[in-house]
Amino acid sequence: MYAAIGAGLAVIGAGLGIGQIGGKAVEGIARQPEAAGDIRANMILTAALVEGAALVCMVLSFFVAAPK
Amino acid sequence: MNFVCKYSLALIFTGLSVFAFAQDGHEQHDHSQGTQHAQGTEHLQTADPAGNGAHEGGLCGHSLNVEQEFNAGDNAVHHISDANVIHVIGDLYVNLPIILKSEAGWKIGMSSAFHPHHHGNGTSSSDGYVLVHGSVMRILDSRFHQGAFEIEDLTHQEIEEGGKAKTVYNAVIKGECVRLEAKTTYDGGILGGGVTSFSDFSITRNVFTMLLTLLILFFLFRTAANSATRNHGKAPRGLQNFIEPFYTFIRDEVAKPNIGPKYEKYMPYLMSAFFFILGLNLIGQIPFFPGGANVTGNISITIVLAIITFLISTFSANKHFWEHTLWMPGVPAVLKIFILTPIEVLGLFLKPFTLLLRLFANITAGHIVILSFVSLIFILGKAGLSVGGSVAGAAASIPLTLFMMTLELLVAFLQAFIFTMLSATYIGTAIEEPHHH
Numbered sequence: 001m002y003a004a005i006g007a008g009l010a011v012i013g014a015g016l017g018i019g020q021i022g023g024k025a026v027e028g029i030a031r032q033p034e035a036a037g038d039i040r041a042n043m044i045l046t047a048a049l050v051e052g053a054a055l056v057c058m059v060l061s062f063f064v065a066a067p068k
Numbered sequence: 069m070n071f072v073c074k075y076s077l078a079l080i081f082t083g084l085s086v087f088a089f090a091q092d093g094h095e096q097h098d099h100s101q102g103t104q105h106a107q108g109t110e111h112l113q114t115a116d117p118a119g120n121g122a123h124e125g126g127l128c129g130h131s132l133n134v135e136q137e138f139n140a141g142d143n144a145v146h147h148i149s150d151a152n153v154i155h156v157i158g159d160l161y162v163n164l165p166i167i168l169k170s171e172a173g174w175k176i177g178m179s180s181a182f183h184p185h186h187h188g189n190g191t192s193s194s195d196g197y198v199l200v201h202g203s204v205m206r207i208l209d210s211r212f213h214q215g216a217f218e219i220e221d222l223t224h225q226e227i228e229e230g231g232k233a234k235t236v237y238n239a240v241i242k243g244e245c246v247r248l249e250a251k252t253t254y255d256g257g258i259l260g261g262g263v264t265s266f267s268d269f270s271i272t273r274n275v276f277t278m279l280l281t282l283l284i285l286f287f288l289f290r291t292a293a294n295s296a297t298r299n300h301g302k303a304p305r306g307l308q309n310f311i312e313p314f315y316t317f318i319r320d321e322v323a324k325p326n327i328g329p330k331y332e333k334y335m336p337y338l339m340s341a342f343f344f345i346l347g348l349n350l351i352g353q354i355p356f357f358p359g360g361a362n363v364t365g366n367i368s369i370t371i372v373l374a375i376i377t378f379l380i381s382t383f384s385a386n387k388h389f390w391e392h393t394l395w396m397p398g399v400p401a402v403l404k405i406f407i408l409t410p411i412e413v414l415g416l417f418l419k420p421f422t423l424l425l426r427l428f429a430n431i432t433a434g435h436i437v438i439l440s441f442v443s444l445i446f447i448l449g450k451a452g453l454s455v456g457g458s459v460a461g462a463a464a465s466i467p468l469t470l471f472m473m474t475l476e477l478l479v480a481f482l483q484a485f486i487f488t489m490l491s492a493t494y495i496g497t498a499i500e501e502p503h504h505h
Contacts, residue, residue, distance in 0.1 A: 041321070048486040052422050055429035 003065035014054030129225025151202030170266035349480030
C-alpha cells in the first residue's frame with residue numbers, strides 16, 4: 001500500500017513540474033509567436049526529463065511492491 | 069475515407085483488440101466458474117476438488133490448470149512478461165527455438181517438445197524441462213532428466229524457506245510431486261530471481277520481435293538507400309521520400325546541434341537507436357500476432373541500449389572532457405576531491421541509468437494502463453458471469469483504451485526521440501573541443 005502512496009506522490013511532483021514547463025512555454029510563444037517551433041521542441045525535451053525523474057520513483061515503488 | 073468511416077474503423081480495431089487480449093489463455097475464465105468446473109476435469113486434479121480459493125490445496129499445492137478468479141494484476145504482469153512460446157489465440161501457439169544450458173549440457177530444440185496447452189502450461193516434459201505459464205522451468209529431481217514424461221498436473225504452493233515465504237512450482241509426474249525451478253536471472257533477488265541450475269538462452273518472444281524489427285528496418289532502409297543511389301540528383305519518390313524527412317530530422321535537429329562538426333561518425337548509431345526503439349515501441353502496441361510483445365518495456369533491453377550509449381560516449385571522450393569531469397580547473401583541491409569529483413563520477417554512471425529507466429518505465433507504464441482498461445471488462449463482467457456487466461465494461465473501456473493507445477503512439481515517438489537526443493547530448497559533451505577564453 002505504501003508503494004502506491006509513494007508512486008502517487010511522485011506523480012504529483014511530475015504534474016507540478018510539467019505544468020510549470022507548459023505554462024512558461026505557452027507564455028513564451030505568446031510573447032514571440034515566430035519562435036514557436038524552438039520553444040515547442042525545448043518544452044517537450046524538458047518535460048521528458050522531468051517525467052523521467054518521476055518515473056524513476058515509480059519504478060522503485062514497483063520494485064518494492066513486486067510479488068516474489 | 070470520410071470521417072465517420074475512419075472513426076468506425078478505429079473503433080472496430082480497438083474493439084477487436086479487446087478480444088485478442090481476452091482470449092489470451094483465459095477463455096476458460098470467461099465462462100461461469102460453476103458449470104465449467106464440473107466438466108473441466110480433463111486435467112487430473114491432485115489439488116482439492118472442492119475448487120479454487122480453498123487454501124489447503126492438494127498434496128502438491130494449488131493446480132495451475134484449475135480456473136482461478138480473474139486477477140487483473142497478475143494478468144497485466146503476464147502480458148508484459150517474456151515467454152518461450154508466442155500465444156496467438158485460444159490453444160494456438162507459435163513455437164520458438166529453445167536453447168538451454170545446464171550442468172548436463174546444452175539442450176537445443178523447439179518448444180513444441182513441451183506440448184503447450186491451456187495457459188501456456190506444457191503437458192509433457194523433455195529432458196527435464198517443463199513449460200509453465202509460457203516459461204521454461206527445470207525439474208530438480210535428476211531421475212526425470214532424460215527423455216519425455218507426461219505431466220499430469222502443474223501446481224504452485226506457498227512454502228517457508230529460509231524464514232521467508234516463497235511460491236514454488238511443482239509438477240505431478242506419475243503421481244509424484246517434483247519441484248521445479250526457474251531460469252537463472254541476475255537481478256540479485258530483487259524480483260525473486262537468482263542463480264539456478266540452468267540458463268535460458270532461447271529465442272523468446274522478445275528476441276523474435278527484435279529480429280522481426282531488424283528485418284523490417286533493414287528492408288525499409290535498404291530500399292530507400294538503393295533508390296537514393298539510383299535517383300541521385302533527382303527528387304525522391306515513394307519509400308525514399310518517406311524515410312528522408314526522418315533522416316534529415318535526426319541529422320539536423322539531433323546530431324548536428326548536439327555533437328557538432330564531427331557528427332557524421334555517430335550518425336549510424338543515432339539512426340539505429342532511434343528507429344530500433346521506435347519500431348519496437350510501435351510493434352508493442354499492436355495487440356495481435358506478430359506484434360504485442362513488450363520489448364522496450366523489458367529492462368534487459370534498455371540496459372543494453374544504455375550500456376552502448378555509455379561505451380560510445382566514454383570511449384570517444386577526449387582529454388578535455390576527462391579534465392573537466394575529474395579534475396576541473398579553477399576549483400580548490402579540497403572541494404574537488406571530496407565533493408565535486410565524486411559527484412561527477414556518480415553523474416557519469418547516473419546519466420545512462422536514467423536513460424534506461426525513462427524508456428523502460430514509460431513503455432511499461434503505458435502497457436499496464438492499457439491492459440488495466442481492458443481488464444475493466446472482465447472485472448465489471450465478473451469474469452464472464454454477467455453479460456450486462458461486460459457490456460457496460462466494454463462501453464467504458466473501449467473509448468478509454470482508444471484514447472490510451474493514441475497517447476501511447478505519441479509516447480512511442482517521443483521516447484525514441486528523447487533517447488536519441490540525450491545520447492547525442494552525452495556524446496557531444498564527451499567530444500567537445502575546449503574553447504579558449
